[in-house]
Amino acid sequence: MPKKKQPKVKIWDKTIGSDYIEEIDLPQMHSWFFDGTHSIPPLTPLYAWHWVKYCSHGFKVACAELSIPTCKGWELRTLNGSIYCAFHIVRDPKEIAQREVKFRQALRPWLEDFDGLWAGHKKELLSIYSELKELDVDHATNLQLCHHSRNLRRSYMRMWEIHFLGMYASNNAWLLLEAMTKERFGLSDQDPQFQDMMRGFDNKIYQMDKKLWEFGKLATKMKLEDVFKQNEPQAILTKLRQSAKGKEWLKKFMDYMTTDDIGGWRMRRFTDFNEPYWLEDPATPIGLVKDNIIKGSSYNLEATRAELAQKREAAIATFLKRVPAEEKELFQSMIRLAGKASSYSEEHNLYCELFIQALMRRGYLAMGRRLAQKGTIDAPEDIFMMKPDEIDRVLMVPEAYDMRWLTRMRRAAWKEAHKTPKPPLLTDRASKDEAVEMDLFPSGDVIAIKLIVGELPQPKPELKADLWGICGCAGEAEGTARVVMMYDDLKKVQPGDILVCPGINPAWTPVFGLVKGVITDTGGTLCHAAIIGREYGVPTIVNTQQATSKIKSGQRVKMDAANGAIYILDK
Amino acid sequence: MSSGKLIFRFEELGQEHKNQVGRKCANLGEMTRMGLPVPPGFTTSIAMYRKFAKETGAAEEISRYVSRLGELKGKNIAFFDELSQNIRGMIEDKEVPKDISKKVASYYQELGKKVGVPDVAVSVRSSGTESRPGMFESYLNIIGIEDVLDKIKRVWASAYTARAIALRVNKDIPITGDELAVAVSKMVNARSAGIGFTVDPVTGDASKIIIDAGWGLGEGVVSGAENVDKFVVDKETLAISDTYIGKKTKQVINKKKGAGWDDVPAKKQSIPSLSNDEIVAIAKLAILLEERLGEPQDMEWAIDADLNPPDNIFLLQTRPAKVADKKPEAVTDRMIDLITKRFYRPNDRYHSN
Numbered sequence: 001m002p003k004k005k006q007p008k009v010k011i012w013d014k015t016i017g018s019d020y021i022e023e024i025d026l027p028q029m030h031s032w033f034f035d036g037t038h039s040i041p042p043l044t045p046l047y048a049w050h051w052v053k054y055c056s057h058g059f060k061v062a063c064a065e066l067s068i069p070t071c072k073g074w075e076l077r078t079l080n081g082s083i084y085c086a087f088h089i090v091r092d093p094k095e096i097a098q099r100e101v102k103f104r105q106a107l108r109p110w111l112e113d114f115d116g117l118w119a120g121h122k123k124e125l126l127s128i129y130s131e132l133k134e135l136d137v138d139h140a141t142n143l144q145l146c147h148h149s150r151n152l153r154r155s156y157m158r159m160w161e162i163h164f165l166g167m168y169a170s171n172n173a174w175l176l177l178e179a180m181t182k183e184r185f186g187l188s189d190q191d192p193q194f195q196d197m198m199r200g201f202d203n204k205i206y207q208m209d210k211k212l213w214e215f216g217k218l219a220t221k222m223k224l225e226d227v228f229k230q231n232e233p234q235a236i237l238t239k240l241r242q243s244a245k246g247k248e249w250l251k252k253f254m255d256y257m258t259t260d261d262i263g264g265w266r267m268r269r270f271t272d273f274n275e276p277y278w279l280e281d282p283a284t285p286i287g288l289v290k291d292n293i294i295k296g297s298s299y300n301l302e303a304t305r306a307e308l309a310q311k312r313e314a315a316i317a318t319f320l321k322r323v324p325a326e327e328k329e330l331f332q333s334m335i336r337l338a339g340k341a342s343s344y345s346e347e348h349n350l351y352c353e354l355f356i357q358a359l360m361r362r363g364y365l366a367m368g369r370r371l372a373q374k375g376t377i378d379a380p381e382d383i384f385m386m387k388p389d390e391i392d393r394v395l396m397v398p399e400a401y402d403m404r405w406l407t408r409m410r411r412a413a414w415k416e417a418h419k420t421p422k423p424p425l426l427t428d429r430a431s432k433d434e435a436v437e438m439d440l441f442p443s444g445d446v447i448a449i450k451l452i453v454g455e456l457p458q459p460k461p462e463l464k465a466d467l468w469g470i471c472g473c474a475g476e477a478e479g480t481a482r483v484v485m486m487y488d489d490l491k492k493v494q495p496g497d498i499l500v501c502p503g504i505n506p507a508w509t510p511v512f513g514l515v516k517g518v519i520t521d522t523g524g525t526l527c528h529a530a531i532i533g534r535e536y537g538v539p540t541i542v543n544t545q546q547a548t549s550k551i552k553s554g555q556r557v558k559m560d561a562a563n564g565a566i567y568i569l570d571k
Numbered sequence: 572m573s574s575g576k577l578i579f580r581f582e583e584l585g586q587e588h589k590n591q592v593g594r595k596c597a598n599l600g601e602m603t604r605m606g607l608p609v610p611p612g613f614t615t616s617i618a619m620y621r622k623f624a625k626e627t628g629a630a631e632e633i634s635r636y637v638s639r640l641g642e643l644k645g646k647n648i649a650f651f652d653e654l655s656q657n658i659r660g661m662i663e664d665k666e667v668p669k670d671i672s673k674k675v676a677s678y679y680q681e682l683g684k685k686v687g688v689p690d691v692a693v694s695v696r697s698s699g700t701e702s703r704p705g706m707f708e709s710y711l712n713i714i715g716i717e718d719v720l721d722k723i724k725r726v727w728a729s730a731y732t733a734r735a736i737a738l739r740v741n742k743d744i745p746i747t748g749d750e751l752a753v754a755v756s757k758m759v760n761a762r763s764a765g766i767g768f769t770v771d772p773v774t775g776d777a778s779k780i781i782i783d784a785g786w787g788l789g790e791g792v793v794s795g796a797e798n799v800d801k802f803v804v805d806k807e808t809l810a811i812s813d814t815y816i817g818k819k820t821k822q823v824i825n826k827k828k829g830a831g832w833d834d835v836p837a838k839k840q841s842i843p844s845l846s847n848d849e850i851v852a853i854a855k856l857a858i859l860l861e862e863r864l865g866e867p868q869d870m871e872w873a874i875d876a877d878l879n880p881p882d883n884i885f886l887l888q889t890r891p892a893k894v895a896d897k898k899p900e901a902v903t904d905r906m907i908d909l910i911t912k913r914f915y916r917p918n919d920r921y922h923s924n
Contacts, residue, residue: 069915093917100915104907111903115812116778119805176910202813306816306841313815333902444914 013410015387018052020077020084020426029075029086031427031439033453036522038271040502041486042081042417044384045410046364047272050156051083052076058160060088062168067102070444081417084426085452087443110169114340117169121162122351126261128155132359133265137366145367146395149388152360163352164447170341171446174526177338180331185322189525192474192562196315198339199534200308203347204262206535209510211260212285213301215253216292222249225293233287233491253289257282262350265358269487270349270508274384277358287491288510294495295513308537345531367395374398377407385410424545450524457543457564465565467544467551469519472530474562475539477517478569483553498559500551504529512536517559519547519566541566577619578674581612581756591616593698593752598864598889605863607856608885611685612693612756613678617700619671620727620750627665633658633747643740648733655733662728667720675723675755676716682757690715692758692825694887695722697729697751702890706735707751711788711823711830712758718828719755726753759885760825762876763844764789765799767857769806770867770892777867779812780804780854784844786835787822789871789887800844804854811850816843849874852884860889867892 014021025032043051060073072088090096110117132155135148178194181187187194219228224246227239240246257264257279264279278285292299316335323331368383371391376398377383383391385407394401427435440448449455457468482497484490490511493499498517501508509532512518516538520529523542533540539561541547547566551557556569576591584592584600592600596614603609624630636657667675683691692714697707708729710722729735730749739748765784770777782802785792792799798817805812819840824833845853853872860868870889877883 069911070917091917096915096917100911103915104911107907107910108903111906113776113778115776119778119807172910172914173906175914176906179913180909202811306814309815310818330902330905334906337906442917444917446914 013413018049018078020079022426025077025086026426026428029439031425031429031435032077032084032086033435033440033448034422034424035083035085035452036422036424037452037503037527039082039422040521042414043078043083043272044081044274044414046384046386046388047274048078048081048083049387050153050360051271052078054153054157054160057157058164061161062164063088065165066106066168067099068168068444069096069099069103070442074445074448079426080420080422081414082422085448087440087445087448089439089443091442107169107172110165111173111337114169114173114337114344118166118344118348121166125159125162125351125355128158129265129355129359132356132363135363137363140366142370142396142398145363145370146392148363149367149391149395152356152363153388156356156360159352159356163348166344166348167447170337170344171450171526173334173337174341175446175450177331177334178525180334181319185319187319190471190474190562190564193315193319195473195534196311197319197335198312198342199537200305200310200312201339201343201346201535202305202309203343204350205346205509205532206305208260208262208266208350209513210301210305211256212288212510213292213299215249215256216289218252219249219289219293220297224249228286228290228293233283233290236286236290237283253286254282257285262355265355266350267354267357267361270353272384273357273361273364274381275487277354277361279358280362291510291514299513301513304537305535308535341526342531342534345526345528346535349528364391367391370395371398371403376401376403378404382407382411385414450526452522452524455524455543457545460563460565463560463563463565465560465563466568466571467519467547467566469541469544469547469564469566470523470525470530471561471564472518472520472523472525472527472540472542473533473538475517475537476558476560476562477539478556478558479516481519481551481553481555481557482515483548483551485548492553498557500547500553500557502548503527504532512538517541517561519544519551519557519559521545521548575618577616577622577671578678579614579616580678581609581614584614590700591618591752593617593700594702594890595696595698595888596752596754597698599754599756601864602860602886602889605859607859608882610757610759610885610887611682612754613682614698614755615675615723615753617750617752620752623665623667623671623724623727624662626668629662629665632661636661637746640746643746646740648737651733651737655731655736658731658736659728662731663724665724667724672716672720675720679716679719679755682755686757693719693755694758695719695726696754696756696888697726698754699730699749699751701749703735703738703749704890706732706738707749708732709790711790712825712828714828723753723755727751756887758825759873759887760876761788761873762786763849764871764873764887765792765844767853767870767872768867768892769857769861769869772869772892778806780806780857782845782850782853782857785817785819785822786839786844787824787833788830789823789873790830791821791823791832793871802845802850804850806854806858809851809854811847814843816841819844845874848880849884852881856884856886860886864889864891869893 056074056076063071063073070090075086077084178189222245228236231239240250266278268284269275320328364383365380368380371377372380376394425432425435429435455470457470459468479496479498481500482493483500493511493514495514497515499515500519503520503522512532518529518533518538518540520542521544523529527542529540529542539559541559541561541564558567558569581600581603584597585604586597586601589597592614599609683689692712694711695713696709708726713719713722730751739746763784763786768781771781783792784800798819800817801815802811803813819835821832822835823830860870868889869892871887873885873887875883
């Protein structure tokens with residue numbers, strides 16, 4: 001291929017409305033809040049582009065369709081691979097009152113039949129995905145890939161619309177119950193009593209965990225236990241292929257991965273395209289089966305959940321005894337709805353991001369291979385350093401372009417971003433408090449307040465703790481800290497460790513069966529870590545802001561989750 | 572005239588016989604006709620009760636007694652208890668006329684032949700033209716014609732339980748306003764039993780099947796006295812979307828004669844009383860029932876311990892499901908109002924830490 005010369009000019013690699021540009025974005029929105037849940041580690045340019053564009057679209061659509069009175073959606077920007085968010089707050093009282101009328105109508109069907117609506121949306125998503133799956137990306141023409149890339153984005157856009165409709169509806173329900181129990185009975189959603197009422201649901205996350213647990217039992221029954229115990233996941237796979245029994249087990253396992261409605265179409269990493277999905281690299285779920293086997297026969301996932309469910313019914317019954325007769329029904333309905341919110345938070349990612357992003361990774365990597373073959377980029381993964389319009393431009397005639405200058409520059413910047421500190425707030429207001437008061441709270445946005453930005457920890461000086469957070473799941477734990485920044489490091493976690501991490505996503509769930517406690521930098525009482533912590537009954541503290549920087553792997557830590565207090569025992 | 576027919580086999584009945592044999596029996600007939608797994612049996616009609624009451628003089632005795640009572644509203648429980656005892660006595664003391672007992676005996680014999688057990692154990696249940704769940708008596712595991720006749724008489728008399736009289740008085744229905752048909756059907760030796768709703772009776776959510784289940788006979792579950800297992804099945808996908816395993820310490824089981832409460836063995840108390848396959852099979856039956864009968868159903872089912880799947884599931888009865896009156900909407904209104912006012916009225920205080 002002919003050598004291509006690059007002109008030496010200054011390159012502006014920022015897009016208005018996508019990358020954070022201080023002189024434009026700051027005066028417009030005043031305060032931008034760091035989204036730690038979705039930004040650690042830094043996002044690849046391709047993923048950040050999608051996130052900023054379509055996630056923010058989803059927010060705006062949900063706020064419009066539900067007519068959220070005080071918020072018209074989120075504005076997102078990317079800075080050094082991190083996501084920052086700002087809120088379109090409705091400040092005119094007249095406009096708020098107008099929006100409220102429609103809001104009351106739009107919310108009703110979700111309160112009356114949450115499961116029915118969510119079931120319909122799940123169906124729609126799965127049917128969109130099955131169409132996308134049909135394309136054989138390895139044998140498709142470049143034109144077909146071009147169309148595929150457009151279809152992926154259109155599907156991604158729809159996914160985010162559905163995602164946020166469900167999320168706003170369910171979180172309002174949760175928030176209402178919390179507000180009412182707090183006001184009437186002094187019970188906040190950080191209280192163990194409250195959290196006991198919201199556990200032990202049988203949803204898709206649990207069903208998939210259970211399936212992996214059953215595959216562990218099957219392996220033991222088939223006398224394959226040692227293969228799992230003595231090898232790393234990748235080697236397990238190789239070993240299994242060498243024996244008849246192993247092949248038989250693997251066949252059953254792969255049947256599940258390919259025939260279940262979700263199965264192996266599940267990204268290992270929750271935000272970003274740069275890690276494989278289960279079907280692509282079965283070593284990931286095989287590793288989870290291994291974890292289950294290591295836990296031994298005394299570990300009974302089914303019994304644990306049944307116990308939680310029983311406890312939940314008992315907790316609800318006990319609570320309802322405190323409620324006056326004329327309000328019993330109201331509280332009962334609120335508890336039921338909040339339970340759905342909790343369950344939705346757990347399982348929606350499987351049907352939303354984790355599935356379609358697996359399809360997107362598959363599609364974009366296929367395009368990456370085409371480009372790499374022709375020397376347009378160095379390697380297939382460099383596609384993640386490009387943006388869709390750049391890909392579209394070169395895909396039909398890749399041999400005519402050399403994009404390596406761009407992908408190399410972006411990769412260097414992306415690597416650098418791993419080391420760049422992330423300011424929690426970018427604002428032109430006088431202080432953080434003022435920014436929160438003026439640019440966050442008036443949005444009334446439940447997702448911002450409960451999930452992403454989170455409530456701030458309230459230290460209790462008399463407890464003399466080293467670090468403070470919000471209680472995700474009450475309980476006490478003491479153990480060796482294991483600081484984990486990325487999924488790949490999860491394998492270093494030993495049974496009985498206390499996991500310390502920036503935030504949790506559904507892909508990380510199975511590790512909760514292994515650890516004694518979980519501490520995160522980010523998130524609120526409805527974030528994944530808190531919800532999964534409650535499901536597994538693992539003490540969890542969220543939104544410490546600085547756990548991963550203050551705690552070192554190997555240190556002994558003690559947590560008193562109910563008080564949000566963390567003690568570092570060997571400093 | 573057909574309305575005078577005294578006794579029917581289930582397969583001879585359908586919805587059109589509601590006035591002759593009551594709702595429960597008409598439904599049992601309808602289900603039998605649809606080919607659903609209903610235990611075989613027969614029904615004595617309301618006309619049979621009338622014939623009995625007339626020929627034995629019970630009808631006149633009761634009506635004379637009742638006409639002297641005067642205003643009954645506001646009377647206390649002891650009063651209704653006494654009233655009940657007196658009237659039930661007037662029915663139970665009478666000898667069943669020969670032609671009636673002969674007829675019942677021949678149908679009982681026929682049933683025994685059909686299932687291959689001469690003195691077949693049966694359940695004897697009430698069936699009225701109005702749905703009055705829990706008002707009348709049922710008798711389980713009844714063996715031999717003597718006992719069957721005695722229990723039919725007791726079911727007739729149970730139209731005058733204190734609770735049934737009080738209900739009629741309160742609803743301005745004449746005291747003699749309920750006359751009963753009686754369903755006699757082969758007893759299922761239930762390993763597990765319970766109820767199934769094709770609509771959530773509390774919320775009105777029609778996308779799910781809700782199953783309550785326990786060990787032994789369904790009476791333990793229906794009575795609501797014991798902790799039960801709860802299963803929720805999605806109507807469309809048949810996926811089991813929620814499971815709650817209750818700690819089941821008591822069960823109703825067949826005794827040598829009759830049925831009664833017994834302890835559940837410790838190791839069975841906290842395990843599910845149904846397998847996943849059984850849950851789905853019951854859900855499918857419920858969906859079929861709702862489709863064929865054209866409205867949400869509240870049904871009773873049982874799993875026979877002596878038979879193998881898929882022949883071991885039986886439907887014992889079904890009725891239109893009663894959903895809590897309009898309340899879900901009222902509660903929804905309140906929730907919408909609370910959410911709006913608390914979170915989206917910026918002049919009030921919003922979320923604070």
